[in-house]
Amino acid sequence: MRALLCVALVAWLTAGCQSAPPPLAFEQSARISLKRICMVPPGMPEHAAVSIMNPIGAGFGVLGTLIETRRAAAADAEMADVLAKAHYDFAGALTNALAVATHKAGFAISRAEEPRPSKDREKFLSQYPKRLPVDAYLDIYATYIGFRALQSSAAYRPRIDLVARLVSLRGTTLFQRRIVYGSSAAEDEDALLIPADDTVTFRDRAALQANPSRTARALQTAIDSISWELARQLM
DSSP states (O other): OHHHHHHHHHHHHHTTOOOOOOOBOOOGGGGGTOOEEEEOOOBOOSSOEEEEEEOGGGGSHHHHHHHHHHHHHHHHHHHHHHHHHTTOOHHHHHHHHHHHHHHHTTOEEEEOOSOOOGGGTTSOOSSOOOSOSOSEEEEEEEEEEEEEEEETTSOBEEEEEEEEEEEETTSOEEEEEEEEESOOTTSOTTSEEEOOOTTOOBSSHHHHHHOHHHHHHHHHHHHHHHHHHHHHHTO
16 A cells, blocks of 8 residues: 555656656748658657646645546546547647648648657657658657646646657757647746636546547547647647
8 A cells, every 4th residue: 555655656757757858949941941841750649638737635745636636537437538538649639730730831741651659748758750751750749648737726728748859860969849728827937838728627526537539629620729729830
């Protein structure tokens, strides 16, 4: 029991604490020679999450943390069931939306066929495919996809947290930015923050489960918004 409590506490304290790489704006002068981009398979969480940023249980020590950890696990399992009922694949939806948005930004987009190593799910790739007829690689990983409430009594809103970078064939980083949909002004000032649509809320977990299609549409809205914002950064 003590070991379980320790594991839960460590997981709680370290969740979301990974620091994003420093931002680097895209220089318009780079567009002269940048036409073809290869998008490598984005890094994704295994499951869409449902979390509370400041849960009541966190104020009751290790036992409270364990309770909240179990609550979060149950909520994530419920979300997996909801999205399955809606026949919605969030990973495929995000990958497609990112490719379409980047194409609309004026680039010819190709997709690397090699799967992303599981060890690189939440970090940039250490190396990229070779001998491809492209000018740069678009490398993206998402650390959070799902829904989040600011506190236990607050409504849930869609939340996506991703980090993107554009790397030239020579290995030079041309662009790098963390973008968060469904954020608050109190979060990391280095991130590009996109407020969630206030008309798309779910008062509790039961509301998230009540209409799977509506829940999936809410997540798709967030995906479309964050993908288009990335494209704007590359225009």
